[in-house]
Amino acid sequence: MKAAMLYGIKDLRVEEVEVPEVEAGEVLVKVKAATTCGTDLKIFRRGYVEKVISLPTVFGHEWAGEVVEVGEGLEWPEKGMRARAGNSAPCLHCAMCQKGKYNLCENMVWLWGAYAEYITVPARMVLVNMQEIPQHVSYEEAAITEPLACVLHGAEEAGVKLGDTIAIIGAGPIGLLHVLIAKKKGAGEVISIDLVEERLNFAKKLGAEETINAGKENLVEKVKQLTGGYGADVVIEAIGLPETWEQALKVVRKGGTVLEFGGCPPRTEIKVSTELLHYGEVTVRGAFHATPLHFRKALNLIASRTIDVRPLITKKMRLEEIKEAFEILSTTKSEIKIAMIP
Ligand SMILES: [Zn+2]
Ligand SMILES: [Zn+2]
Numbered sequence: 070m071k072a073a074m075l076y077g078i079k080d081l082r083v084e085e086v087e088v089p090e091v092e093a094g095e096v097l098v099k100v101k102a103a104t105t106c107g108t109d110l111k112i113f114r115r116g117y118v119e120k121v122i123s124l125p126t127v128f129g130h131e132w133a134g135e136v137v138e139v140g141e142g143l144e145w146p147e148k149g150m151r152a153r154a155g156n157s158a159p160c161l162h163c164a165m166c167q168k169g170k171y172n173l174c175e176n177m178v179w180l181w182g183a184y185a186e187y188i189t190v191p192a193r194m195v196l197v198n199m200q201e202i203p204q205h206v207s208y209e210e211a212a213i214t215e216p217l218a219c220v221l222h223g224a225e226e227a228g229v230k231l232g233d234t235i236a237i238i239g240a241g242p243i244g245l246l247h248v249l250i251a252k253k254k255g256a257g258e259v260i261s262i263d264l265v266e267e268r269l270n271f272a273k274k275l276g277a278e279e280t281i282n283a284g285k286e287n288l289v290e291k292v293k294q295l296t297g298g299y300g301a302d303v304v305i306e307a308i309g310l311p312e313t314w315e316q317a318l319k320v321v322r323k324g325g326t327v328l329e330f331g332g333c334p335p336r337t338e339i340k341v342s343t344e345l346l347h348y349g350e351v352t353v354r355g356a357f358h359a360t361p362l363h364f365r366k367a368l369n370l371i372a373s374r375t376i377d378v379r380p381l382i383t384k385k386m387r388l389e390e391i392k393e394a395f396e397i398l399s400t401t402k403s404e405i406k407i408a409m410i411p
Contacts, residue, residue, distance in 0.1 A: 070085070070086060070087075070088045070185060070186035070187050071083055071084070071085060071086075071185065071186050071388055071389070071411065072084060072086045072127055072182065072184065072185035072186065073127070073128050073129065073184035073185065073388065073391045074086075074125045074126065074127060074128070075112065075113070075116075075124060075125060075126050075127075075128045076124055076125045077116060077124060078113070078114065078115065078116040079113060079114065079395075081113060081128065081391060081392045081395060082392075083388060083389050083391060083392075086185075088186075088187050089187065089188075089189040091138045091139075091140045091189060092140055092141075092192075093140050093141040093142050093192070094140050094141070094142055094143060094192030094195060094196075095140040095189050095190060095191060095192050095195065096136055096138065096139055096140060096143070096146060096152075096154075096189070096190040096195050096199070097136070097137050097138035097139075097187055097188075097189050097190075098132075098134040098135065098136055098137065098152060098154070098187065098188050098189075098190060099134050099135045099137045099186065099187055099411075100132050100133075100134040100183060100185060100186060100187065100188055100411050101133060101134045101135060101151075101208035101410070101411070102132065102133055102134075102207070102208035102209040102211075102212050102408045102409070102410055103129050103131060103132040103183035103184050103212060103388075103408070103409045103411075104131040104132075104209060104212040104213055104382065104406045104407070104408050104409070105129075105131075105394060105395070105398060105406055105407045105408075105409065106129075106130065106131050106215075106216060106242065106406070107241055107242055107243055108130070108332075109128065109129055109130070109395075110395065110398050110399065111309075112128070113395045113399070114399055115334070126181065127181050127182030127184070127185060128181060128182065128183070128184050129181065129182065129183030129184035129185075129409075130155065130156035130179075130180065130181055130183050130215060131156070131183060131212045131213065131214075131215045131216065132153065132183035132188060132212050133151070133152070133153040133202055133208040133209075133211035133212045133214075134151075134152065134153075134188070134208065135149065135150070135151055135152070136148055136149060136150045136151075136152050137187070140192070143195065146195075146199065146201065150201055151201065151202040151204070151208070151211075152199055152200065152201055152202060153199070153200055153202055153211045153212065153214055153368065154180070154190045154194050154195070154198055154199035154200070155179070155180040155190065155194050155198055155199075155215070156179060156180050156181070156215055157172075157174075157177050157178065157179055157180070157194075157198065157358065157359075158177070158178045158180075158191065158193045158194035158196075158197045158198045158361070159171040159172070159174035159176075159177055159197065159360070159361070160174055160175070160176040160177070160178075160193070161197070162176075163175040163176050170360075171360035171361060171362075172222065172357060172358040172359055172360045172363075173357065178191050178193050178194060180194060183212075184388060184391055184409055185388075185411065186388070186411045197361050198361045198364055200214070200364065200365060200368050202368070202372075203372045205372070206368075206371060206372050207379075209382050209385070209408040210371050210378055210379060210382070211368065211371065212408065213371065213378040213381065213382075213406070214364055214367045214368045214371060215359075215364070215367075216242060216243060216246055217246055217250075217367035217370065217371065217376060217378065218359035218363040218364040218366070218367040219243075219356075219358055219359045219363070220243060220246040220247055220250055220330075221250060221359065221363050221366060221367055221370070222356055222358070222359040222360070222363045223247070223305065223328055223330045223356040224247065224250045224251065224254060224305075224328075226328060226354050226355075226356045227303050227305060227326055227328035227354060227356075228303070228326060229250070229251050229254040229255075229256060229303055230254070230255070230302075231254075231255035231257075232255065232256075232257040233251075233255075233256050233257060233301075233302040233303055234256070234257055234258045234259075234260065234295075234296055234301045234302050234303075235247075235251045235256045235258070235259050235260070235301060235302065235303045235304075235305065236260040236262060236292050236301035236303075236304045236305070236317075236320055236321075237251065237259065237260065237261050237262065237272075237277075237304075237305045237307060238262045238263075238283075238288075238304070238305065238306045238307060238308055238313050238316065238317055239262070239263060239306065239307035239308035239313070239331065240261050240262070240263035240265070240268035240269055240271065240272045240280075241263075241268070241307065241308070241405075242381060242405050242406050243307045243330070243331070244261065244263070244272070244305075244307035244308075245268075245271060245272060245275055245381060245405065246376075246378075246381070247305050247307055247330070248261055248272050248275050248276055248277050249275055249276065249376050249377075249378075250376065251303075251305075252275075252276040253375060253376060258278045258279065258295075259272075259276060259277040259278055259279070260277065260278070260279040260280070260281060260292060260295060260301065261273070261277035261279070261280045261281070262280070262281045262283050262288055262292075263280075263282065263283065264282065264283055264284040265282075265402040266282060267402060267403055268402055268405075269281075269282060271380075271405065274380070275380065279295055288316060288320065289316065289319045289320055292320040293320070296322065299322040299323070300320050300321045300322035300323075300325060301320055301321060301322060301325065302321075302322060302325050302326070303321075303325060303326050303327075303328065304317045304318075304320050304321045304325070304326075304327045304328070305317075305327075305328045305330055306327070306328065306329050306330055306331050307330050307331050308331045309331030309332045309333050310331070310333060311333055311337050311338070311339050313331070314329050314331075314333065314337075314339045315339050315340060317329065318341060318342070318345060318351070318353070321351055323348075323349045323350060323351070324349070324350045324351070325351060325352070326351070326352040326353075326354060327351060327352070327353045327354065328354050328355075328356060329353065329354065329355050329356075330355075330356055332357075341353065380405075381405045381406050382405070382406050382407075382408050383403075383404045383405045383406065383407070384397075384404050384406075384407045384408070385407070385408045385409075385410055386407055386408075386409055386410070387409070387410060387411075388409050388410065388411040390409075391409055394407045394409060
Protein backbone atom coordinates (compact mmCIF):
# COMPACT_ATOMS: atom_id res chain seq x y z
CA MET A 70 0.00 0.00 0.00
CA LYS A 71 1.00 3.65 -0.33
CA ALA A 72 1.79 5.55 2.86
CA ALA A 73 3.28 8.97 3.55
CA MET A 74 6.47 8.62 5.59
CA LEU A 75 8.07 11.50 7.43
CA TYR A 76 11.86 11.31 7.38
CA GLY A 77 12.64 14.66 8.94
CA ILE A 78 11.75 18.33 8.78
CA LYS A 79 9.92 18.93 5.48
CA ASP A 80 11.06 15.51 4.27
CA LEU A 81 7.82 13.73 3.51
CA ARG A 82 7.75 10.87 0.99
CA VAL A 83 4.97 8.64 -0.29
CA GLU A 84 6.28 5.08 -0.26
CA GLU A 85 5.16 1.55 -0.90
CA VAL A 86 4.88 -0.32 2.45
CA GLU A 87 3.31 -3.59 3.60
CA VAL A 88 -0.40 -3.57 4.44
CA PRO A 89 -0.41 -4.15 8.23
CA GLU A 90 -1.43 -7.60 9.53
CA VAL A 91 -4.64 -7.65 11.54
CA GLU A 92 -4.29 -9.28 14.94
CA ALA A 93 -7.04 -10.36 17.35
CA GLY A 94 -9.25 -7.46 18.38
CA GLU A 95 -7.90 -5.12 15.69
CA VAL A 96 -9.64 -3.68 12.65
CA LEU A 97 -8.18 -2.80 9.26
CA VAL A 98 -9.71 0.24 7.59
CA LYS A 99 -9.29 1.46 4.03
CA VAL A 100 -8.75 5.19 4.44
CA LYS A 101 -11.16 7.20 2.28
CA ALA A 102 -10.13 10.67 3.47
CA ALA A 103 -7.57 12.16 5.84
CA THR A 104 -7.61 15.85 6.70
CA THR A 105 -4.58 18.04 7.33
CA CYS A 106 -4.20 19.56 10.75
CA GLY A 107 -2.17 22.29 12.45
CA THR A 108 -0.40 19.66 14.54
CA ASP A 109 0.70 17.80 11.41
CA LEU A 110 1.89 21.08 9.93
CA LYS A 111 3.93 21.84 13.07
CA ILE A 112 5.50 18.37 12.89
CA PHE A 113 6.25 18.87 9.19
CA ARG A 114 7.85 22.28 9.78
CA ARG A 115 9.48 21.89 13.18
CA GLY A 116 9.69 18.13 13.66
CA TYR A 117 9.18 18.61 17.37
CA VAL A 118 7.79 15.16 18.11
CA GLU A 119 11.20 13.54 17.63
CA LYS A 120 11.24 12.21 21.18
CA VAL A 121 7.77 10.73 20.89
CA ILE A 122 8.12 9.17 17.45
CA SER A 123 11.28 7.77 15.90
CA LEU A 124 11.85 8.67 12.26
CA PRO A 125 10.94 7.67 9.67
CA THR A 126 7.35 7.50 10.75
CA VAL A 127 3.86 7.27 9.37
CA PHE A 128 1.97 10.50 9.68
CA GLY A 129 -1.50 12.04 10.10
CA HIS A 130 -4.28 11.41 12.61
CA GLU A 131 -7.60 12.73 11.22
CA TRP A 132 -9.21 10.13 8.98
CA ALA A 133 -12.29 8.14 8.10
CA GLY A 134 -12.76 5.06 5.96
CA GLU A 135 -14.30 1.67 5.34
CA VAL A 136 -13.72 -1.42 7.47
CA VAL A 137 -12.13 -4.10 5.28
CA GLU A 138 -10.96 -6.66 7.85
CA VAL A 139 -12.11 -7.49 11.37
CA GLY A 140 -9.75 -9.24 13.77
CA GLU A 141 -10.60 -12.38 15.68
CA GLY A 142 -12.88 -12.12 18.70
CA LEU A 143 -14.80 -9.01 17.63
CA GLU A 144 -18.59 -8.87 17.24
CA TRP A 145 -18.40 -5.26 16.07
CA PRO A 146 -17.73 -3.59 13.66
CA GLU A 147 -18.81 -5.34 10.48
CA LYS A 148 -16.84 -5.51 7.25
CA GLY A 149 -17.96 -2.71 4.94
CA MET A 150 -18.95 -0.38 7.77
CA ARG A 151 -18.08 3.30 7.32
CA ALA A 152 -16.07 4.23 10.39
CA ARG A 153 -13.66 6.60 12.08
CA ALA A 154 -11.52 6.05 15.15
CA GLY A 155 -8.99 7.58 17.52
CA ASN A 156 -6.59 9.22 17.51
CA SER A 157 -6.41 8.12 21.14
CA ALA A 158 -7.75 5.44 23.46
CA PRO A 159 -7.44 5.77 27.24
CA CYS A 160 -6.80 2.70 29.40
CA LEU A 161 -9.74 3.29 31.81
CA HIS A 162 -7.58 1.93 34.68
CA CYS A 163 -4.85 4.45 35.53
CA ALA A 164 -5.16 7.11 38.25
CA MET A 165 -6.24 9.79 35.76
CA CYS A 166 -8.83 7.55 34.11
CA GLN A 167 -10.13 6.65 37.58
CA LYS A 168 -10.67 10.38 38.14
CA GLY A 169 -12.58 10.60 34.87
CA LYS A 170 -9.78 12.56 33.18
CA TYR A 171 -9.59 10.16 30.26
CA ASN A 172 -7.85 12.76 28.10
CA LEU A 173 -4.94 12.73 30.57
CA CYS A 174 -4.62 8.92 30.65
CA GLU A 175 -1.15 7.80 31.72
CA ASN A 176 -1.18 4.85 29.31
CA MET A 177 -2.80 6.42 26.28
CA VAL A 178 -2.69 4.49 23.03
CA TRP A 179 -2.17 6.93 20.14
CA LEU A 180 -2.74 6.24 16.47
CA TRP A 181 -0.81 7.86 13.62
CA GLY A 182 -0.70 6.91 9.97
CA ALA A 183 -3.80 8.48 8.44
CA TYR A 184 -1.98 9.51 5.26
CA ALA A 185 -2.00 5.98 3.89
CA GLU A 186 -4.23 3.61 1.98
CA TYR A 187 -4.93 1.47 5.04
CA ILE A 188 -4.76 1.96 8.81
CA THR A 189 -4.98 -0.62 11.59
CA VAL A 190 -7.09 0.39 14.56
CA PRO A 191 -5.58 -1.01 17.80
CA ALA A 192 -7.77 -3.35 19.87
CA ARG A 193 -8.33 -0.91 22.73
CA MET A 194 -9.31 1.85 20.31
CA VAL A 195 -11.90 -0.38 18.64
CA LEU A 196 -13.51 -0.78 22.06
CA VAL A 197 -13.41 2.78 23.38
CA ASN A 198 -13.01 5.23 20.51
CA MET A 199 -14.32 3.98 17.18
CA GLN A 200 -17.62 5.13 15.69
CA GLU A 201 -19.81 4.26 12.73
CA ILE A 202 -20.34 7.13 10.28
CA PRO A 203 -23.93 7.79 9.15
CA GLN A 204 -24.50 7.41 5.38
CA HIS A 205 -25.23 11.10 4.75
CA VAL A 206 -21.92 12.24 6.30
CA SER A 207 -18.94 12.37 3.93
CA TYR A 208 -15.62 10.80 4.90
CA GLU A 209 -13.97 14.23 4.80
CA GLU A 210 -16.47 15.62 7.29
CA ALA A 211 -16.14 12.59 9.57
CA ALA A 212 -12.35 13.02 9.60
CA ILE A 213 -12.84 16.37 11.34
CA THR A 214 -14.32 14.61 14.38
CA GLU A 215 -10.90 14.66 16.10
CA PRO A 216 -10.19 18.43 16.08
CA LEU A 217 -13.85 19.17 16.81
CA ALA A 218 -13.70 16.86 19.86
CA CYS A 219 -10.69 18.79 21.18
CA VAL A 220 -12.36 22.16 20.59
CA LEU A 221 -15.58 20.95 22.20
CA HIS A 222 -13.63 19.87 25.27
CA GLY A 223 -11.90 23.28 25.37
CA ALA A 224 -15.18 25.20 25.08
CA GLU A 225 -16.64 23.15 27.95
CA GLU A 226 -13.61 23.96 30.12
CA ALA A 227 -13.86 27.65 29.22
CA GLY A 228 -17.52 27.69 30.24
CA VAL A 229 -18.82 29.72 27.29
CA LYS A 230 -22.26 31.01 28.30
CA LEU A 231 -25.27 32.57 26.62
CA GLY A 232 -24.58 36.20 25.72
CA ASP A 233 -20.85 36.12 26.45
CA THR A 234 -18.33 38.08 24.46
CA ILE A 235 -15.65 35.67 23.29
CA ALA A 236 -12.28 36.75 21.90
CA ILE A 237 -10.55 34.02 19.92
CA ILE A 238 -6.88 34.55 19.11
CA GLY A 239 -6.05 32.64 15.94
CA ALA A 240 -8.26 31.92 12.94
CA GLY A 241 -6.63 28.72 11.72
CA PRO A 242 -8.69 25.50 11.61
CA ILE A 243 -8.82 25.28 15.43
CA GLY A 244 -9.67 28.96 15.97
CA LEU A 245 -12.41 28.69 13.35
CA LEU A 246 -13.89 25.59 15.00
CA HIS A 247 -13.90 27.61 18.24
CA VAL A 248 -15.88 30.32 16.41
CA LEU A 249 -18.48 27.75 15.32
CA ILE A 250 -18.80 26.21 18.80
CA ALA A 251 -18.92 29.59 20.59
CA LYS A 252 -21.77 30.71 18.32
CA LYS A 253 -23.70 27.50 18.96
CA LYS A 254 -23.16 27.85 22.70
CA GLY A 255 -24.90 31.22 22.49
CA ALA A 256 -22.03 33.70 22.52
CA GLY A 257 -23.38 37.22 22.15
CA GLU A 258 -20.37 38.43 20.27
CA VAL A 259 -17.36 36.60 18.85
CA ILE A 260 -14.20 38.57 18.13
CA SER A 261 -11.79 36.70 15.85
CA ILE A 262 -8.14 37.77 15.87
CA ASP A 263 -5.46 36.83 13.33
CA LEU A 264 -2.72 38.29 11.15
CA VAL A 265 -4.21 37.12 7.85
CA GLU A 266 -7.09 39.05 6.29
CA GLU A 267 -8.38 36.02 4.31
CA ARG A 268 -8.73 34.03 7.51
CA LEU A 269 -10.53 36.87 9.27
CA ASN A 270 -12.99 37.05 6.37
CA PHE A 271 -13.48 33.32 6.78
CA ALA A 272 -14.18 33.78 10.51
CA LYS A 273 -16.79 36.42 9.61
CA LYS A 274 -18.46 34.01 7.20
CA LEU A 275 -18.63 31.42 9.99
CA GLY A 276 -20.33 33.88 12.34
CA ALA A 277 -17.73 36.09 14.03
CA GLU A 278 -19.21 39.57 14.57
CA GLU A 279 -15.90 41.38 14.85
CA THR A 280 -12.41 40.75 13.53
CA ILE A 281 -9.07 42.23 14.45
CA ASN A 282 -5.98 42.07 12.26
CA ALA A 283 -3.30 42.00 14.94
CA GLY A 284 -0.68 42.92 12.35
CA LYS A 285 -2.41 46.21 11.64
CA GLU A 286 -4.09 47.05 14.94
CA ASN A 287 -3.13 46.81 18.61
CA LEU A 288 -5.11 43.78 19.64
CA VAL A 289 -5.24 44.62 23.35
CA GLU A 290 -6.52 48.15 22.73
CA LYS A 291 -8.96 47.00 20.08
CA VAL A 292 -10.53 44.26 22.25
CA LYS A 293 -10.88 46.77 25.11
CA GLN A 294 -12.49 49.24 22.73
CA LEU A 295 -14.97 46.63 21.49
CA THR A 296 -15.92 45.63 25.04
CA GLY A 297 -16.51 49.04 26.62
CA GLY A 298 -13.02 49.05 28.12
CA TYR A 299 -13.53 45.87 30.16
CA GLY A 300 -12.21 43.00 28.06
CA ALA A 301 -13.90 39.82 26.88
CA ASP A 302 -15.81 37.42 29.13
CA VAL A 303 -13.87 34.50 27.71
CA VAL A 304 -10.61 34.62 25.76
CA ILE A 305 -9.44 31.59 23.83
CA GLU A 306 -5.85 31.31 22.64
CA ALA A 307 -5.76 29.03 19.59
CA ILE A 308 -2.25 29.54 18.23
CA GLY A 309 0.31 28.07 20.65
CA LEU A 310 2.88 30.83 21.16
CA PRO A 311 4.00 32.33 24.50
CA GLU A 312 3.35 35.88 23.20
CA THR A 313 -0.27 35.13 22.38
CA TRP A 314 -0.75 33.16 25.63
CA GLU A 315 0.29 36.36 27.44
CA GLN A 316 -1.81 38.60 25.22
CA ALA A 317 -4.85 36.47 26.05
CA LEU A 318 -4.37 37.41 29.71
CA LYS A 319 -4.40 41.09 28.78
CA VAL A 320 -7.75 41.12 27.01
CA VAL A 321 -9.94 39.29 29.54
CA ARG A 322 -12.36 41.18 31.79
CA LYS A 323 -12.24 40.97 35.59
CA GLY A 324 -13.79 37.71 36.70
CA GLY A 325 -13.46 36.31 33.18
CA THR A 326 -11.83 33.14 31.90
CA VAL A 327 -8.81 32.60 29.69
CA LEU A 328 -8.55 29.29 27.92
CA GLU A 329 -4.98 28.62 26.86
CA PHE A 330 -5.68 26.12 24.11
CA GLY A 331 -2.81 26.18 21.61
CA GLY A 332 0.10 23.87 22.45
CA CYS A 333 3.43 25.73 22.73
CA PRO A 334 6.85 24.14 22.10
CA PRO A 335 8.20 22.07 25.05
CA ARG A 336 9.48 23.94 28.13
CA THR A 337 7.75 27.20 27.17
CA GLU A 338 6.98 29.46 30.14
CA ILE A 339 4.84 32.59 30.36
CA LYS A 340 4.49 35.48 32.79
CA VAL A 341 1.23 35.88 34.67
CA SER A 342 0.37 38.92 36.79
CA THR A 343 -0.65 37.98 40.34
CA GLU A 344 -2.79 41.12 40.43
CA LEU A 345 -4.78 39.81 37.51
CA LEU A 346 -5.54 36.55 39.32
CA HIS A 347 -6.04 38.09 42.77
CA TYR A 348 -7.70 41.48 42.29
CA GLY A 349 -9.01 40.62 38.86
CA GLU A 350 -10.30 37.16 39.81
CA VAL A 351 -9.34 35.88 36.38
CA THR A 352 -9.50 32.14 35.81
CA VAL A 353 -6.80 30.67 33.58
CA ARG A 354 -7.46 27.22 32.22
CA GLY A 355 -5.66 24.81 29.98
CA ALA A 356 -7.28 22.11 27.88
CA PHE A 357 -5.58 19.18 26.28
CA HIS A 358 -7.01 16.77 23.76
CA ALA A 359 -10.41 15.09 24.38
CA THR A 360 -12.13 12.07 25.91
CA PRO A 361 -13.95 9.32 23.97
CA LEU A 362 -17.22 11.01 24.98
CA HIS A 363 -16.12 14.22 23.23
CA PHE A 364 -15.32 12.21 20.09
CA ARG A 365 -18.80 10.71 20.11
CA LYS A 366 -20.42 14.10 20.68
CA ALA A 367 -18.30 15.68 17.96
CA LEU A 368 -19.34 13.11 15.35
CA ASN A 369 -22.99 13.57 16.36
CA LEU A 370 -22.65 17.35 16.02
CA ILE A 371 -21.15 16.90 12.55
CA ALA A 372 -23.82 14.38 11.53
CA SER A 373 -26.70 16.59 12.69
CA ARG A 374 -24.93 19.58 11.05
CA THR A 375 -25.35 21.41 14.34
CA ILE A 376 -21.73 22.18 13.61
CA ASP A 377 -21.30 22.32 9.85
CA VAL A 378 -17.64 21.58 9.22
CA ARG A 379 -17.98 21.38 5.44
CA PRO A 380 -16.79 24.95 4.72
CA LEU A 381 -13.49 24.19 6.47
CA ILE A 382 -12.51 21.64 3.82
CA THR A 383 -11.26 24.07 1.21
CA LYS A 384 -9.34 21.66 -1.02
CA LYS A 385 -9.03 17.99 -1.93
CA MET A 386 -5.80 16.43 -3.14
CA ARG A 387 -4.45 12.96 -3.90
CA LEU A 388 -2.36 11.18 -1.28
CA GLU A 389 0.58 11.27 -3.73
CA GLU A 390 0.44 15.08 -3.55
CA ILE A 391 0.87 15.23 0.21
CA LYS A 392 4.20 17.04 0.16
CA GLU A 393 2.70 19.67 -2.11
CA ALA A 394 -0.29 19.94 0.23
CA PHE A 395 1.94 20.70 3.21
CA GLU A 396 3.99 23.15 1.13
CA ILE A 397 0.74 24.98 0.32
CA LEU A 398 -0.24 25.02 4.00
CA SER A 399 3.17 26.33 5.09
CA THR A 400 3.49 29.04 2.46
CA THR A 401 -0.04 30.34 1.96
CA LYS A 402 -2.86 30.80 4.42
CA SER A 403 -5.62 30.50 1.85
CA GLU A 404 -6.49 26.84 2.52
CA ILE A 405 -8.03 25.87 5.86
CA LYS A 406 -8.05 22.08 5.71
CA ILE A 407 -7.00 19.90 2.81
CA ALA A 408 -8.61 16.47 2.49
CA MET A 409 -6.09 13.92 1.26
CA ILE A 410 -7.75 11.17 -0.75
CA PRO A 411 -5.79 7.90 -1.16
ZN1 LIG B 1 -5.72 17.20 14.46
ZN1 LIG C 1 -5.70 5.66 31.79
